[in-house]
Amino acid sequence: MAEAPARPQLRSVWTAAEPILEVRGLTTWFPVRQGVLQRAVAHVHAVDGVDLSVRQGETLGLVGESGCGKTTLGRSILRLVEPTAGEVFFKGRDLLKLSGSELRRMRREVAIVFQDPYASLDPRQTVGEIVAEPLDIHGLAANRKQRHQRVQELLRVVGLNPGMAGRYPHEFSGGQRQRVGIARALAVDPTFIVCDEPVSALDVSIQAQIINLLQRLQKEFNLTYLFVAHDLSVVRHLCDRIAVMYLGRIVEIAGSNELHRRPKHPYTASLLSAIPIPDPKIERHRQRIILTGDVPSPVNPPSGCRFRTRCFKAQEKCAQEDPPLDTVQLGDHRAACFFPVE
Amino acid sequence: MIESNELAAPRAAPLEPAGGRAGRGFWQHSWEELRSNRLGIASAVLLALLIVVALTAPFFSQFVTHFGTTQQDLNNPFSAPSRTHWLGTDELGRDTVTRLAYGARISLGVGFLTVAISLTIGAMVGLFAGFYGGVLDDVLMRIVDVVLALPPVFLFILMSILFRPNAITLSVIIASLGWASLARLVRSEVLSLRSREFIVATRSLGARNGRLIFRHVLPNSLQLMIVAASLGLAQVVLIEAALDFLGLGIQPPTPSWGNMLSNAQEYFVHSVWLVIFPGLMIFLTVLAANLLGNALRDAFDPRLRHL
Numbered sequence: 001m002a003e004a005p006a007r008p009q010l011r012s013v014w015t016a017a018e019p020i021l022e023v024r025g026l027t028t029w030f031p032v033r034q035g036v037l038q039r040a041v042a043h044v045h046a047v048d049g050v051d052l053s054v055r056q057g058e059t060l061g062l063v064g065e066s067g068c069g070k071t072t073l074g075r076s077i078l079r080l081v082e083p084t085a086g087e088v089f090f091k092g093r094d095l096l097k098l099s100g101s102e103l104r105r106m107r108r109e110v111a112i113v114f115q116d117p118y119a120s121l122d123p124r125q126t127v128g129e130i131v132a133e134p135l136d137i138h139g140l141a142a143n144r145k146q147r148h149q150r151v152q153e154l155l156r157v158v159g160l161n162p163g164m165a166g167r168y169p170h171e172f173s174g175g176q177r178q179r180v181g182i183a184r185a186l187a188v189d190p191t192f193i194v195c196d197e198p199v200s201a202l203d204v205s206i207q208a209q210i211i212n213l214l215q216r217l218q219k220e221f222n223l224t225y226l227f228v229a230h231d232l233s234v235v236r237h238l239c240d241r242i243a244v245m246y247l248g249r250i251v252e253i254a255g256s257n258e259l260h261r262r263p264k265h266p267y268t269a270s271l272l273s274a275i276p277i278p279d280p281k282i283e284r285h286r287q288r289i290i291l292t293g294d295v296p297s298p299v300n301p302p303s304g305c306r307f308r309t310r311c312f313k314a315q316e317k318c319a320q321e322d323p324p325l326d327t328v329q330l331g332d333h334r335a336a337c338f339f340p341v342e
Numbered sequence: 343m344i345e346s347n348e349l350a351a352p353r354a355a356p357l358e359p360a361g362g363r364a365g366r367g368f369w370q371h372s373w374e375e376l377r378s379n380r381l382g383i384a385s386a387v388l389l390a391l392l393i394v395v396a397l398t399a400p401f402f403s404q405f406v407t408h409f410g411t412t413q414q415d416l417n418n419p420f421s422a423p424s425r426t427h428w429l430g431t432d433e434l435g436r437d438t439v440t441r442l443a444y445g446a447r448i449s450l451g452v453g454f455l456t457v458a459i460s461l462t463i464g465a466m467v468g469l470f471a472g473f474y475g476g477v478l479d480d481v482l483m484r485i486v487d488v489v490l491a492l493p494p495v496f497l498f499i500l501m502s503i504l505f506r507p508n509a510i511t512l513s514v515i516i517a518s519l520g521w522a523s524l525a526r527l528v529r530s531e532v533l534s535l536r537s538r539e540f541i542v543a544t545r546s547l548g549a550r551n552g553r554l555i556f557r558h559v560l561p562n563s564l565q566l567m568i569v570a571a572s573l574g575l576a577q578v579v580l581i582e583a584a585l586d587f588l589g590l591g592i593q594p595p596t597p598s599w600g601n602m603l604s605n606a607q608e609y610f611v612h613s614v615w616l617v618i619f620p621g622l623m624i625f626l627t628v629l630a631a632n633l634l635g636n637a638l639r640d641a642f643d644p645r646l647r648h649l
Contacts, residue, residue, distance in 0.1 A: 122562070
């Protein structure tokens with residue numbers, strides 16, 4: 001693939017050696033409306049200037065606590081939420097500049113798996129209809145027979161009994177429903193899938209199965225994942241690289257093992273220190289970094305570094321200057337901090 | 343369906359040996375729920391019976407009662423219920439049973455037609471206003487506000503003067519006001535459906551708005567519309583009877599429950615059955631439609647559902 005000659009695209013040239021997804025300065029603000037006229041009096045800075053690139057075939061983890069904007073970031077990339085500013089290049093084309101019909105065509109290449117497998121399936125449709133819908137939308141099945149076969153095949157691929165196509169979502173368990181969601185995402189043969197906390201709503205035993213399924217599918221279909229999660233251990237197991245998000249910004253990004261071994265940003269360090277160690281002796285002597293205070297309001301983020309209000313290393317400079325993501329740069333490892341850990 | 347099934351399952355192998363059967367969907371489930379509601383079923387049967395009577399009124403009059411609607415039995419005016427006139431006769435000796443059967447055509451005909459018209463308009467307005475929001479929503483909802491602010495009685499009087507009242511014009515007149523509250527109801531449901539995750543999921547697949555509205559939002563708000571239709575039927579039957587009673591609706595000699603009541607006012611001291619039977623028909627129809635509406639609401643409500 002890498003040696004293949006560059007195929008001309010509509011607006012620019014993309015080769016497989018370049019990142020499949022390149023996000024630049026992505027910003028999504030939600031207006032806070034007030035009064036009779038519903039004027040926007042302030043904005044929730046859900047995603048505030050995110051730069052990110054995802055390479056073909058890799059899994060990039062996106063972690064952060066609730067409300068840090070990771071889900072909004074995932075949805076802004078797919079334009080399920082309309083971003084305020086920025087650029088999202090997918091295979092060299094800016095998704096944010098696409099018109100309605102161009103965007104709909106692009107949706108064949110980028111799919112999303114949702115967190116809640118109960119809410120993301122239409123309760124009035126059978127599982128077969130749900131999985132067939134993307135085929136109908138993009139005209140991917142020439143006739144009923146082909147459509148039926150494709151649905152059966154997709155259900156089999158995600159480990160469901162194809163005979164259950166006639167049943168409704170409420171007749172399935174959470175894990176099975178998530179498999180249906182994955183089958184639906186796969187139906188269009190995507191190259192890139194945003195996994196929006198696909199296992200957070202599931203039992204721990206089922207989580208492992210879904211993660212294994214996602215890994216197997218990645219190999220089988222050469223998929224690229226953006227994996228949104230708040231569970232660091234899940235992400236470490238699954239991801240090649242991890243990006244840590246705090247209050248609408250990416251504060252650190254590094255290879256999965258590198259990030260776990262040598263976190264640079266104090267926020268990452270504190271997150272990692274919260275992971276329990278499954279050995280009572282070591283666990284008893286584990287050093288924990290306890291953060292004080294709450295996450296500041298994303299309506300009014302702090303000046304300078306956003307983490308400074310809770311940071312144990314914060315100094316005068318942090319309040320005045322906003323550290324860019326390449327403040328610390330060790331090869332692939334980047335962190336937005338003036339006073340990194342160690 | 344137990345989770346251990348999944349645990350034991352090998353990769354990519356079917357998770358459950360039993361397969362092929364079709365699932366029990368929402369509608370099937372609701373139907374089973376409704377069937378266990380005796381009052382609801384009784385109401386449905388009563389309404390069905392009234393519909394049969396309305397549809398077969400001409401046969402009924404020819405072969406069962408042997409009287410026409412305007413046929414006079416001049417030997418028996420003000421007859422009390424008897425073997426020839428089951429429910430008696432009026433001042434002109436017209437058979438009450440026959441007239442009630444024909445009256446059912448008017449009441450139910452106007453009822454169903456009005457509900458159909460107002461539900462079609464109301465559902466469309468509600469779907470589009472709720473789904474698209476913004477300026478369209480503002481404009482449509484202000485129109486709804488205006489319609490709801492019109493005083494219905496004056497409007498009905500005005501319309502009845504302008505258009506010669508028959509079953510169809512009456513339906514159009516009542517529906518011209520009735521759609522507004524339905525539009526509001528549907529809109530609020532659509533607003534909550536629009537932000538549901540399965541709508542976002544379908545949009546992420548590249549679905550057009552038309553598909554989202556008619557394949558996902560509409561089927562998921564259908565149960566609300568069915569309940570509203572049933573309750574609306576009761577209201578319309580009452581309104582229609584009231585208009586007939588006031589002389590603004592169906593004109594004599596065409597019999598309707600409302601104008602039969604109106605006609606009976608003068609005689610109710612000595613022929614009370616002339617009042618009782620049309621009144622009872624209206625009462626039973628309205629009661630049955632309301633009870634059926636409530637039963638449907640219970641059958642559809644997932645909170646009462648024991649899955």
